[in-house]
Amino acid sequence: MANVNPSSFQSTLDRKLRTELLADxxxxxxxxxxxxxxxxxxxxxxxxxxxxxxxxxxxxxxxVAEALAECKEMLGYDKPVEVFVRPDPMINASAVYNPPGHPLIVLSSRLIEVFTEAELRFVMGHELGHLTFEHFAIPMPVTAIAEDAAGVIVPRHTALKLYLWCRAAEVSADRAGLLCGKDPDAAASGFFKLASGLASGFVKPDLEAYSRQVDSLVSAPSARAKPREDDDTLDCFSTHPFSPLRVRAVVAFSKSKTYRALVGRSGGGEGLSDEEVDSIIERDFREMDASYLEEQSPHAELLRRALFLGGLLVAHAHEGVSERELQALSALLGSEHVGVLPSVDAARRELTDVSARVREKAPTSERARLLQHLTLVAAADGNVAEEEFMELQGLAAALSVPVSLIDETLRGAAHPLD
Structure with a gap:
């Protein structure tokens, strides 16, 4: 099939955030x-x-060669790409931006063994999508942690905006994969195999459930505006390939007029508009918003105080508060919120009261976001010691947030673009 214009299916949020970040x-x-x-x-x-x-x-x-050729033709990508297979029992794939050499796509040996042809086209299209959209123009996570003589360059919630853009970039790459594979079921099963390592047919993703979710959200705009407290609220913070956010986004795109036109299935004007698809994605991305770091309200101040006290305790847990950790806390909160440091005992006593108020007043998504940001503070010096991890576990319990979110955040910070 003739190639398509990538800008016609790029995620609106990907394009918007990338433009803003490159101008910063x-x-x-x-x-x-x-x-x-x-x-x-x-x-x-x-x-x-x-x-x-x-x-x-x-x-x-x-x-593999045929899948690559078909994906390149579909996406209009005309640069040479080399494909490598790495001996690895895990199912994974990655694209490597390799200047001044050719771009590379690296597949694990296990992936080649267990992926169907449609799943292979999806994953090849996804990795080629990153190259097509030039996502590596903002290499992550190094851009978020780059330093000069004065310390970390990127301030405050710009760093969090960078990580949010990475999630939006994944949505665009997933759309490229779907266009290449032309099969939403293959995309979902590919996600599932990547996340679980399972290749048998005994456990399968319930794509129909996601399809019903998309239909209900489109038919009830008020539901998209409501604060999230449903069962998969925390999945908005997931970095796993099979996160509901990404599967839901793929399903929504597969129902769109744009997708149907690009794969030659349009007819009778059926399908979701681009605005309807974007609204579903933005509903999930809203849960990762970091606006509380800037807002001036008693509630935002409560959340910032919890972040400060929790960050201080995590940073102190292993060999005291390092300069890098203090910089990370200042970057999130602003130096005006990181003044005289209280003693560890005083901070712990105050945090007991503050975390109780946060549990009472903040929805699940806000508490999860707090733990996510606290984990980023802990990882600011490039390492999370056992003592810091145990402190984070205690904070997770205090905020009534699953401990698994700590691992998700660390993985996402290390590998923001898969």
């Missing part, structure tokens, strides 16, 4: 610093792959 002066400076440090490392990455992986040719893996 601090992000620009961070990107300059990153480029200075990483220039010339592309050949090193390729040499490492040649030493530990196998470059796939058409004669070795005709199905």
């Amino acid at each position: 002066k601090d992000v620009k400076w961070a990107l300059q610093r990153v480029e200075k440090v990483t220039t010339g490392l592309g050949f090193t990455a390729r040499r490492r792959l040649l030493a530990n992986s196998l470059r796939l040719t058409r004669s070795m893996a005709p199905a």
